[in-house]
Amino acid sequence: MSVRNNAYVPEMATIEKIERETNDVNTYTLTFKDKAKQKDYSFAGGQFNMLSIFGFGEAPISISSDPQDRNEIQHTVRKVGGVTEALFNLKEGEVLGMRGPYGRGWPLKEAKGKNILVVAGGIGLAPLRPVITQVIKNREEYDRFELLYGARTPGDMLFTDEFDHWQKVKNFRLLFSVDAVPKDQRWDHNVGVVTTLFDQMSSTPSRTIVMTCGPEIMMKFALKALLARGFNSSQIFLSLERRMECGLKKCGHCQIGEKYVCSDGPVFPWAEIKDIPEIVGWK
């Protein structure tokens, strides 16, 4: 049995670049050591890789770069556990393990010709960045685009240096909110949880695909607000977080109801999961 055919064994990848996003979030630009592998690798926005920090372990991390860019893969990572802590100790040029991509991504095809509403909280913007990049690159394929993005504080917002660029895109509307503003930080936007932005949003249920990712509690409230505004269960897509050990539908940890988050998700249309007993309470 060669290593190649063993789905549990990661490929070696080099850290090309590390960019600091916030206090506890970095973006890592990776390339496979095996150039052929790099060439063959393709993914959809919303999918994730299993990253191995050798000596420490493996964790599922969503991909935050442009799916059309075949030269590199980016992961925007928050330092939250043993593996991500170890990743933060690595330097440019060092090696980690990567296997993937896994799971179902955002419904960019379904969204063609329609409006897109993105509701993101905190690190939840990372898996949605490929959506934004794709919409910008293929602007004519989609109609209105609106982003509601909330974070704990202004300092916790991701990709702020790209906001200017995004603002300028035609038919793009960005709404920002933070839970709190520390004294030393400047903030010109909304204060409050991300759902408070719903009153300012222009998106309507008509011909709109909603994509949301963030803390589960945020998604719950967003969902309630959206349903109350008449959005239906097949136009809302959520990206769920669950514990994963394999990404391959084997270890069992990520199951909710009959779904494996690693393979059937992480992106689900609400219609698909709303009747799962563990999720029913969200409504």
Added chain:
Amino acid sequence: MAEKKKLGIFKLTSCAGCQMRLLYYQHRELEALTAYDITYFKMGKRDNLENIKVDVALIEGCVTNSEQIDELKRIRENSTILATLGGCATRSSLWGLKNNKPEKEIEEKAYKDLSTIHSIKAIPVNDVVKVDYLLPGCPVGEDEMTEFLQSALVGRRPFIKPHSVCVECKMKGNLCILVAKKEPCMGPVTAAGCGALCPTNGRPCYNCRGPMIAANAPALAKEFKKNGLSDEEIYLKFTAFSGLSKVYEEVTDRA
């Protein structure tokens, strides 16, 4: 070769069995002890450096006098990673039996002149200072000690099993003596890591490793009762090695 990490091994109130596990009962002790630069280990060496910064501090034993509180705080300040070594440090273990009755009552029984006695309740280490990792066991399990020492070398978080002894017992393919023989096995509420040692050796688990986090003590107590144990016997089972742990308090609380 990078400089070795500094390791300090400190003793509070205990039987020294866990230190002995390092020095004596271990299968790979030479590797373990030479992987670190051991700066403090009174039972193992003469030259011990007080109050120096260490990368890793292992604390054996629990606090039973006020001087130990100060000592422990000093150690915490001087160490990057601090872990308990064994049951006493983790949850005061057997010495917790002293907490069973009002403090004064016990002390008056022991000493006529209380002015020279500094003994206080048996307090586990994590009630005094922040503990990074808890290594349970009486003595500390060799597997988890090894896992800890190896992971601390690189800064990995050790994998300390939080679940019940039953999981390991089943992994070994043992017959469940609680079910098959109605023996009062504490396995279902006891933290794993021993490899289900007692059931493997034909006897019910007696909880020397203390409670597992999600233990359902009342349910097991009820089962014991069904199997013919008296309330008193059940009380003894749940108090022996757990230092009157909160996890068991629904069973052990007699107030």
Added chain:
Amino acid sequence: MPEKKINIEYIARVEGESTLDVHISKNEITDLKLKVWEPPRFFEGFLVGRKYDEISDMVMRICGICPVSHSTTAIRALENAMQITPSAQTKKLRRLLSYSQVMSSDILHIYMLAAPDFLGYESVLAMVPKHLDLVKKAIKMKMVANELTEIVGGRAANPVTPKINGFYQVPSKERLNSVKKHLEAMQQDTVDTLKVVASLPIPEFERKTEYVCIRNPEEYTINEGRLVSTEGLDILEEEYRNHIIENQISYSNAKQCRIKGRGDFMVGALARVNNNYDLLSDKAKEAAEENHLKFPVYNPFANTAAQALEVIHLTTRCTEIIDEIDPKPEDTTVNVKAGEGHALTEAPRGLLYHGYKLNEKGIVEKAEITTPTTHNVLSMEQDLYKMIPEIMDLPEGKLALQCEELIRAYDPCFSCSVHTIKANVKKD
């Protein structure tokens, strides 16, 4: 004459925590105190109210180095209290268990705690670069002894199989045979160990104290026997309390013991060999003679040689016992009865006493434990009183070191000695 003060803040490489304070003024010892400040743990207090079948598991936790001794002694005392006579197989397995622990503890003390003293190192780890082979040999021997404990007891540290009237599970002949091979393979190492120990320079010092241990005319014993001494003591184990008395002392958490009407005494390997030399195997005697060792010896520093000698004997003896048995499961039912029972065994560090009083439900009403180090503390102090004047001219540091080495030669276990703090303490 200058004033000297020896303060050994803690005695390293012994089990437990202790301090030695000696004050010398005008060549006279004005103050000498061996303070055991290992915190009290109230064992005898909290054993009261516990059930008979928990006691062995609990008392094992008195000492991390000789759990087998505490377990066996408690079990035997409780059997005596309930008038239970265990089977011949149980007795043999208990011997294996006890012997294995004495062997590994002796080896530990010889190589890891005492040898650094005689070779001039601060610890066994410091010995690794220059004496790796020796250290490895020691570890190997200790592993074999631990393996035997583990096979019979289920775990080397705090064994789990011993119970009142037998064992929860007996080891298979197959596993015993596997360790037997290792025991046979280490026999030469045990002989070499004595050679190394006998060649080490030990301080010339003698004090003719009374050496006390148990004796069984059939076998160099660790478990079960009469209490004897080099001064003619010869009593049954249940008579122990009539002859050995304990005093609480103000400056230490450990008690001190003396023989009624006489005085201090020493227990441990040296006491065992001094009293039972005739019962040692031919191989051990041969090795003793080869190394010009003649017993009785009255130099406490020779305790280490006595340990090495008994390891030779016990290694052979264990292989013999393994040949004698083919363990089968037995009925180990206990009929609970009220009663009082006492037992004496030889822990690695010497004489260990347990006594219990049970009510009709098998609940402990009274518990008494006297540990080897408690037996020895007074003798240590007496040795120091005699030795210090003999070496008074040494510089303070060296003087202190030799005092420390003397204490260490006893292979003391200060955590052991403290659990026995009694309920009623009299302060001076």
Added chain:
Amino acid sequence: MPKIMDEKELQSLLGLLIKEYRFIGPVRKDLETGFGEIKSLKELVKDYTNTIEPPKYLFLTPQETLFSYEMKKEEITITKTEEQGHAALGDRPSLWSEGIAVEPLQGKAIQQVIFGVRPCDVHGIRMMDKVFKEDFDDTYYQSKRNKTIIFSVTCTSVSDYCFCQSWGTGPSLKDGFDLLLTDLGDRYLIETGSKEGNEIIGKMRLRDATPMELKQKAAVIKATEAKFTRKLNIKDIQQIMISQPEHPTWKDKADRCLSCGNCTSVCPTCYCFDVQEKGDYNPSNMERYRLWDSCQLLEYSQVALGGNFRRERISRLKQFMMHKLSFSYPQYGDFHCVGCGRCIKWCPTSIDLTEVAKDLRGE
């Protein structure tokens, strides 16, 4: 064509298998019967209804290395990926490897035989095969599975816990075996279900079973079927199990649940595992391994920063029962329950999923 063999022929067949293969079969474990490696026919237990543990441990070993690697500066080399089994608790010295010890199967030629697998467990293996084949081959599972001959035995006895009849996963078996033995009283009917099975039986000169003897087999099965006391009504079970998450029976069972994980450990179709990293005192040598996990354990659904999707005991209990009797069906086309009754039998507080199903149905 089913063949007939007498006791002597069976003994010689088993003797041959013991000689030529690693032979796993039912052995005495204290009061009960469990699987163990058999070196002599004497060790084989005949009068058992089912084993303590399901045979899954032979393929999904309680703990096994996924791969080892060496870290040298920027270079990381995967040094070992060979699928292998380990003793239950890792690479402990001999003293620890009592209990289930799973030795690596080396080379292609070496195979193992599991004898005495009950029909329910054969179905369990069939379901596990699907899980570990779906989308890609789990090489660790498959390599051991592919080298194994399943020698099943038709049930003639039934325990209080058995309810395979309700699923149709027992007491008899139609496929999924290499060899199947049925005790006809004074002789045995032996059937083959694979090329490997055929090859083994082909070596023996056995006569074909007569139509009468085939009828006898049917009678044996019928007699066994009449012995079942426990039943699970599987009609609409997929919907019924999830229909009332707030039904009081859940709380009642959760109050009794010890979260000990025994149910999932003894379940022949539970496959969850955890993946961990293991080091060495030489920190450049590392290993990634997996070990059994259970949805009943608190840490199972824990994510970074202490988040836990199943913090409540009741939610974990629901996950187990709902997965077995509902979710697994849309996932794999099988209900991951074969009616072996082990989860009921070995639950220290006798929590019974057939009882929960009844309660939810309102019976």
